[in-house]
Amino acid sequence: MTEDYPRTLLELERRFSDEPLCRAYLFALRWPQGFVCPVCGAGGLAIRRDLWRCIQCGRETSVMAGTIFQDTNLPLTVWFRAMWQVTSQKNGVSALGLQRVLGLGNYKTAWTLLHKLRRAMVRPGRDRLNGVVEVDETYWGAEESGVHGRQTVAKALIIVAAQADGGGIGRIRLKHIADTDRSTLHGFIGQAIEPGSTVVTDGLQAYREMEGYIHDRQVQKRQPADAEHLLPRVHRVIALLKRWLLGTHQGAIAHEYLQDYLDEFTFRFNRRKSASRGKLFYRLAQQAVDVSPVPFDSLVHHKL
Numbered sequence: 001m002t003e004d005y006p007r008t009l010l011e012l013e014r015r016f017s018d019e020p021l022c023r024a025y026l027f028a029l030r031w032p033q034g035f036v037c038p039v040c041g042a043g044g045l046a047i048r049r050d051l052w053r054c055i056q057c058g059r060e061t062s063v064m065a066g067t068i069f070q071d072t073n074l075p076l077t078v079w080f081r082a083m084w085q086v087t088s089q090k091n092g093v094s095a096l097g098l099q100r101v102l103g104l105g106n107y108k109t110a111w112t113l114l115h116k117l118r119r120a121m122v123r124p125g126r127d128r129l130n131g132v133v134e135v136d137e138t139y140w141g142a143e144e145s146g147v148h149g150r151q152t153v154a155k156a157l158i159i160v161a162a163q164a165d166g167g168g169i170g171r172i173r174l175k176h177i178a179d180t181d182r183s184t185l186h187g188f189i190g191q192a193i194e195p196g197s198t199v200v201t202d203g204l205q206a207y208r209e210m211e212g213y214i215h216d217r218q219v220q221k222r223q224p225a226d227a228e229h230l231l232p233r234v235h236r237v238i239a240l241l242k243r244w245l246l247g248t249h250q251g252a253i254a255h256e257y258l259q260d261y262l263d264e265f266t267f268r269f270n271r272r273k274s275a276s277r278g279k280l281f282y283r284l285a286q287q288a289v290d291v292s293p294v295p296f297d298s299l300v301h302h303k304l
């Protein structure tokens, strides 16, 4: 399917004015060559509106089954407007902002909707970074809240990978991690970066003995502030991330949801040079029908 998406809010409102129009769009994204059974891969027949039966195994499937839209109580017209709000604005939208603009009855509905969309934003392991990639960790939480000392809120640890694109930054990957153990750091690198790439880190011991990569270890010789010069790309990304978390979301993020915010930041950052905002809408809708359903329970029990 050629990339087909609305360019403006008016176009979105006109095109996706009812449920069948939204479903037809999702169908074309999910099954561009026609219905494919998610169980056995065979074709199928429409048995009634939005329900297909596999000609081989008999399984009945709707376009929303197995996607983030499964079991939703909200109309797709609302989902489509939410996807537009998230993708059309440079910094996205907070749950409160979304509740207001869509006229949703309560905050939790807006909050859940945003988190489900965030789960569709990054697909780990699908397209790993390559070439020269800087990797470093940062803390989120204590210093930003303006509280210092031992008895402060626990800090969250985030690992950042930033691909070099000439002197600038290409794509990025971010992950909320539990510790800086060797297995944690190496696990992230394996998930985020193609083997054979050059990985640039600071002198932290736990990064050593990296298998399958060229390790460019930048050992700090002078001040801790040197890290910003040795790994300029990751530090630029960290500064932008913190500004976004503090700005759009006022820093009010519980640790168990931090990964969702990191995914949203990554989604937008990696498409920041996209000429059209509608293209981000298209990508999000496409990924939304290409992920597993997210029951509310898995949103609130997010594990590291």
Ligand SMILES: [Zn+2]
Residues within 6 Å of the ligand: 037, 038, 039, 040, 041, 042, 054, 055, 056, 057, 058, 059
């Ligand atoms: Zn089948």
